[in-house]
Amino acid sequence: MEEKKTLKFQSEVKQLLNLMIHSLYSNKEIFLRELISNASDALDKLRFLMLSKPELNKKIQSPCILISYNKDEKKISIRDNGIGMSHEEIIENLGTIAKSGTKSFLKSINTDVLKNNQLIGKFGVGFYSAFIVAEKVIVRTRSFLSDKKDGVLWESNGQGEYSVSNIRKKEIGTEVILYLKDSETMFADEITIKNIIQKYSNHVSFPIKMQIQKTQKNKIITPSLQSNLTWNQVNTGTSLWTRKKSDINDNEYKEFYKNFFHDDQNPIAWSHNHVEGNQEYSSLLYIPRKASWDIWNRDNKHGLKLYVRKIFIMDQSNEFIPNYLRFIKGIIDSSDLPLNISREILQNNQATKMIKNSLTKRILLMLDNLSKNNPKDYQIFWQEFGLILKEGPSEDNKNYLNIVKLFRFSSTYTQSNIQNVSLDDYVSRMQSKQEKIFYITADNYLSAKNNPHLEKLKEKNIEVLLLFDRIDEWMMNYMTSFNKIEFQSINKNNEYLEKIFxxxxxxxxxxxxxxxxxxxxxxxxxxxxxxxxxxxxxxxxxxxxxxxxxxxxxxxxxxxxxxxxxxxxxxxxxxxxxxxxxxxxxxxxxxxxxxxxxxxxxxxxxxxxxxxxxxxxxxxxxxxxxxxxxxxxxxxx
Missing domain, CATH: 1.20.120.790 (Heat shock protein 90, C-terminal domain)
Structure with a gap:
């Protein structure tokens, strides 16, 4: 066996490593997400290679990720039976900060395989998040190419140096062992680990299993890898949004919504799409039936749940939908979004804007279809979220027409405070020589309906929109016309009005x-x-x-x-x-x-x-x- 060698990290100094460990990630629990992502990548790499080398099937067991812990030893272990690393690869990948093995692997495989890969590691720093909670990290690994049981041991305390030595390892794959700091021992806990997995990694394609600890005479017995009976799968391993729409029925969409977004009511409508091209992503968007209690506060967080290759990244990513559509609940899953180096913040660039534009149009189309095909449900939507949608003209001039045609109003034609008159309805009933859309703003419906300014217009059977929501007067500053027909307030003096009177x-x-x-x-x-x-x-x-x-x-x-x-x-x-x-x-x-x-x-x-x-x-x-x-x-x- 080769003697243990102590080496320095090649590309960065001790101060930079310390800064990255303590400042790069804002949430400590992220370390487990990153290590599970690395394990998933290793399993994916091996799966791709097996496509071209069927003989590997004989030496590969069922792919999985195993997580064990020991409270007494303040230790957590994350194991996989993936591609593993050789002596040279572990120095190259773990000895150089921001040297991503995944990135190099992507360059080495052909384009057809690359299009369907599930690899999310692009920066090569996720592994080092382990030092946020660990005072020492050990990596035991064996490459799939090793015919013998030769493995490699990598060890570091994150202080600028690491050691590498050869070991005997029976199974191929990698095990990362974290010895927790005294202040972070809460992570060596079954419930804590399960919650983190279900929050961030619940939809990873491979089974993530946790040990079942058995107590015998006040001693904890740690299960062996060979015994399937001592491991329980924690993640669901399914992600509805990545499946084909043709394979999913309405009940599945509804049940997924209620379970995933913790809502006891079915959604009004949904839109599920897979987009390929310059940006490749999947989206699953829902219109809720009821508004959340805090939706009226524009400063409260809102947005879609962001995944990258089924790995949860962000809970309320508001970069993908405009504020006036903040009632939408949904998921976006992409492989090439511009995250920052810690994968906690979505960088605002052209790709993000293009996805936002696409999703905005898709939501407006979904609402338009709902209004045409299911007016009853659309009326429910409007009563719950109409005030929020009315913020649209001031925020989104590009989609102005598609927004305002979704609006509903009361009018002198319907003689009701129910807002169910569209602008298309109004225009279809305009008088032959009428050149403008008339409206009046007031504090409430009765004040608008009985306003003296309406008397002559009623006599002439000229319809007037009755606007009595608090936002309406402000909104009308941005609603200048509809299909080239201007709006005219009858609260104001105007030459055109004088001609009518x-x-x-x-x-x-x-x-x-x-x-x-x-x-x-x-x-x-x-x-x-x-x-x-x-x-x-x-x-x-x-x-x-x-x-x-x-x-x-x-x-x-x-x-x-x-x-x-x-x-x-x-x-x-x-x-x-x-x-x-x-x-x-x-x-x-x-x-x-x-x-x-x-x-x-x-x-x-x-x-x-x-x-x-x-x-x-x-x-x-x-x-x-x-x-x-x-x-x-x-x-x-």
């Missing part, structure tokens, strides 16, 4: 002309309380209303700014008067200036209350009504 009768025109001096009288009294005073023909049953100028901030936007702690510009309203309303005719006949002023104040406050939902001084408003009622009663005596 400009169908005054001769009596109205005569009345307004005769009463025009009264407008000057009102302006003189109100002064800078309003921006302007004028007659309007859009009101029928309401004596007066207020509106904002086309380029001024709206009432709802002002409320939104204030609710978020921002300053809102003061709104100067346009005071619009219905000249043919009986109350206006009565008021305009009043000669007493004080009474006239009281009536004008009352009309303005009524209009402001209708528009804003509140008044600066409601008590004064009530007092004014009471005084006018008393005056009226007194005049009748």
């Amino acid at each position: 400009d169908n005054k009768t001769l009596d109205q025109k005569k009345s307004e002309q005769e009463l025009s001096p009264i407008i000057l009288r009102i302006k003189s009294y109100l002064k800078d309380k309003v921006k302007n005073v004028r007659f309007t023909s859009k009101l029928i049953n309401t004596p007066a209303a207020v509106t904002t100028d086309e380029h001024d901030i709206t009432t709802q936007m002002s409320k939104l700014l204030i609710s978020t702690g921002q300053n809102s510009p003061e709104i100067k309203y346009i005071f619009e008067i219905n000249a043919v309303h009986p109350l206006i005719i009565y008021i305009f006949k009043i000669q007493n200036q004080k009474q006239f002023n009281n009536w004008i104040d009352l009309l303005l406050e009524e209009a402001l209350l209708s528009e804003c939902g509140n008044l600066e001084d409601p008590n004064k408003f009530v007092q004014r009504i009471n005084n006018l009622l008393i005056t009226h009663i007194s005049s009748k005596k």
Whole structure:
């Protein structure tokens, strides 16, 4: 046997190794994921070689990964019967930091095999994560090429040196033995190890088995490798998303969703795809039936579960879906994503963006199909997640049209607070000469439905979208048009609206002309309380209303700014008067200036209350009504 040799790590110094061990990984339990991944790679390498060398089948046992532990000795062992390493390979692969055996192996095999490989090690540093928890690491390995029982022993304490010696080893493959630091002995525990395996490595293709420790007279008996009865498989070894869609039925998709995402309800819909080309990945996306309690907080983590070749990498990877689709639950599994060196962080590059664009389009298509093929379920989706989807126009201009055609609204056509009117529905019912899509924003459905601005439009059978969600006013800043048809708020003054309303009768025109001096009288009294005073023909049953100028901030936007702690510009309203309303005719006949002023104040406050939902001084408003009622009663005596 060759004597034990002590060597220095070839490519890095002690300080760099120390930095990598203590700073590269943020989560200590990652070490087990990395070592299991290495074992899985070794089994994959051997499997590929067996394709071209069938004679190897005779010397290969059933591929598996075995994990044992010993609390008393503070030891964990990870064993595989994979390709193993020779004396030269162990120095090359473990003696040089960031020297990846997997990477070299990939270069050595042909392109056809490479396309179907399941190897995930690309940096060659995963092995060294063992030193996060271990004060000493021993590797016992034997190459599949060794006809004899010659193996190699590698040993290091992670302090810049390692030793290599020849040993006798019966089985081919590799065993990594970790002697844990005193502060990390919690990892030599059955439940802890199982939880880590099921979290990160549950879908590894090869069986991962753990020892069953038997106690005999207060002694723990560690099972032998030869006895299958002393090992239990921990991982499921199955990953639904890697199977062919044609082999999976609906019940399997539903049960997988409920078990995997811990939801007791079936999903509304799902999309399963395998993509090949510049990026090769599998995705399985679900639309839940109910919103999670924290989904309304945009700062909370969301995203897909990220796997690389069935190895769990990240729980909530938000690089693949935009924030306005954060209700989606799902999995993405790829072989060539740009992870950082510790495989904990997804680097943002062009490949990631391309996958995100593709998944975004796929989700929007899934929603579109749901809306067309299953309107009932789509209505459930909209009630749960419509507010979140409404964030889309501001975030994703590229998919603007595909987003807004998914929106649903209440309208004056349906006379219901249920939001089930699409923009396509609205456009199909537009009047022949109607050029814009009309909408109104308000605090709630009843305020929108009964708003005086709607009176003339209802009379003309012109449909108006009723927007009463808090986000709507902000959203409409980004929704400028739909299929080249512009949106028009009826809360604002606009020339196009005036053309629609400009169908005054001769009596109205005569009345307004005769009463025009009264407008000057009102302006003189109100002064800078309003921006302007004028007659309007859009009101029928309401004596007066207020509106904002086309380029001024709206009432709802002002409320939104204030609710978020921002300053809102003061709104100067346009005071619009219905000249043919009986109350206006009565008021305009009043000669007493004080009474006239009281009536004008009352009309303005009524209009402001209708528009804003509140008044600066409601008590004064009530007092004014009471005084006018008393005056009226007194005049009748």
